[in-house]
Amino acid sequence: MSASNEWTEWHLTPRGWERGTEKEDFRRVDRDPPPDRVLTVTNQEYMGSTFSAMQKSSMVTWQSKDETGISKLKKQFGEPPTSL
DSSP, X not given: OOSEEEEEEEEEETTEEEEEEEEETTEEEOOOOOTTOOEEEEEEEEESXXXXXXXXXXXXXXXXXXXXXXXXXXXXXXXXXXXX
């Protein structure tokens, strides 16, 4: 069992980046993805033990086939937030 495993989804929409489902060590908040999202990125912070360093990662977990739309919105709103 890990000492900490937390993550947050960020959805890119025409309104900008919107927070999705998130999990903290002792709670989880489920949010439905916006129907007009074009990209979902999950940021994770993982620590294997209390003696381990925090490992941070970010990965695309869903994307639409509209690559032009994704590029346009990323140019307008930038990269996803790095915060959980």
